[in-house]
Amino acid sequence: MYLLILFLPLLGSLISGFGGRWLGCHGTNVFSTSCVIISALLALLAFFEIGLAGTTCTIFLTSWIKSGAFQVSWGFWFDSITVTMLVVITLISSLVHVYSVKYMEQDPHHPRFMAYLEIFTFFMLILVTGDNLIQMFLGWEGVGLASYLLINFWYTRLAANQSAIKALITNRVGDFGLSLAIFSIFWVFNSVDYTIIFPLVPLFEDHFLMFMGFKLHVLTLISIFLFIGAVGKSAQLGLHTWLPDAMEGPTPVSALIHAATMVTAGVFLMIRFSPLLEFSPTILFILIIFGSLTAFFASLTGVFQNDLKRVIAYSTCSQLGYMIFSCGMSCYDVSLFHLANHAFFKALLFLSAGSVIHAVSNEQDMRRMGSLLKFMPLTYSVMLIGSLALTGFPFLTGFYSKDFILELTQSSSYSNLHTFYVSFACWLGSMSVFFTSFYSFRLIYLTFLNNTNLTRNSVNTVHESSGMMVFPLIILSIGSIFIGYLTRDLFIGFGTNFWASAIFILPKYSNFIEAEELPIIIKWLPFALSLLGIFFASFIHLSSKTFHSKSILQNLLAFFGFLINKKWYWDILYNRLIILPILNFGYLIAFKILDRGFIELSGPYGFTKFIPFWSQILIKLQTGQITHYLFFIIFSFCFFSIISVYNYVNFTFSLVLVFFTLLFFI
């Protein structure tokens, strides 16, 4: 049963991919969707067996690579982290499959799309279930590949090509870090199996590695490399630029990959490696700084974006920041809880955005929408549910995970915990709550509530989506309302033993109890901030006041607004400072000077130029005059006799030099 969860999507992908032209459009849809749905049901069963009944399952298939101490096997490890991820992946994936049957109805490439979606699901499952790093890396690279294929699904579009390449290469930077992590783990632990690495970690707490005269703490080094991988995949600040651009793919893809599953792979990696990260305070500090900066930066950028999907993409980026800094606070379980909840409401938001885009004939700019409430009340209500869940409205899903993360950051107010840097996360995280609710409701107002900016043609064709598309929305909105409440006690309840040995937290970093003891006013703070954001958004969009004045402050604000709308110029900076110099290096130095220059000159090109030159000189020697030939005979006779006499006396290098200079002058 456990293997079926994995191999049903693989089977579906292979058959719908290679046999798509025999199965046909409908056949592919039915076959691949049913494969994933069965896999999702089995995943729920696995969740019951492993998560609720408290067992752990390991499956050893066969040996993969065997070379001395290096042994990799095809093994699967199902524990509570894995089954949680399994349920999230297969459930979201099957809903997206159902959704895209109707959404991609007009598209001629159904079998290919379904095959890509399924192969993505399969690789994601490999990623989360692998019991060693190599197998995890296989899944990690596989989802990168699937992401490339899916973003580039409409391969005739230039923007899709560019975004796909950008996503792949930016991910590759992170993958470089992850492969360094795997190498260093094997160097230190002599194994890549989780079951061997994790118990050994405490032994290496005071282990240092000498590298070029530097003394490096081994665990910090490994965890920094791991984090670089997570930065690439989970779009943390620095390597986040691919995520908004990945919205060039079809909307179901954005919902599946860039909201719910692939981007959470980095967070999953951090959670999986909790036994290792715990022993390195440096990496916890780095996680907090990077996570909170990402949360703040992305939520601020989302405020000034006008593309419907791009706003939600930045929202994803921001929520990933929350998950990462909650890992930095050693609250891996809360992070995973937020991951699971976030998957539900973000998939909901994306799919309902897809429904909106579908209705207004593929227009993505929010400024050209408006008053869609009249036309599609159901989409409006599910999107409102998603947005409220995202802002952490009380008793919706987001409330139980997100607000709890923020409460945990408040524990920095207890000075005896020595976690002063958590206040960084506290401030930035709280501010991003405000921005999150602001952009969510800006989105709602611009799309659904404001006066319409649609063209007359579009207004005539606006319609509520059909049943196949609405069904996943309803399921996901039910999830967005209830999942948090239902699984709260299981995942982050007080003293829950759901995680068993899957997550390891050092007792000195555990600050659950402190978070429970916070004053009630502080516990209300996130809710107050999100309400403030909602009111602010309502004020701007409901009142007729416009902000047009010439004061310096206004100009400054306008300047910052412009800056943020341009995404803080990250892309341009990367293009100008990194990509352009590398391209120039590649063309001017590596290609023009080295490849076609120096090497060619000393190789074939140089010879073809040099030999005719010499032969011209030699031709000139053949004058045809007998006296000249006689001169050469006598001259060389004299020359060699002098040389031989001189050599006999003492051989010097200079003589050889004289010889060659003579040769040259000839």
Next chain:
Amino acid sequence: MFQQLNCTNISSLLFLVSLLGIFLNQKNILVMLMSLEMMFLAISFNLIFSSIRLDDIIGQIFSLLILTVAAAESSIGLAILVIYYRIRSTITVELMNLMKG
């Protein structure tokens, strides 16, 4: 008896003169051929002198052989010259540059 130094000097001098005769002559090919003959003469002279000096017959035999070779060579050379003159109507060395590279 012959002075040893003297004889060597004579043969070497003769060889040098003939060499310069070939080398410096730019005009007439007959002079070249004659210098060639002189060269053979110098060599033969040197061989004969050495054979007397070393009391060995080989040198004289060798010089006799050289004599025949020289005779044959000059006859062939003159024949070539005659053919050349018949075609080009001139025997000036400077003008013999048809084989230029």
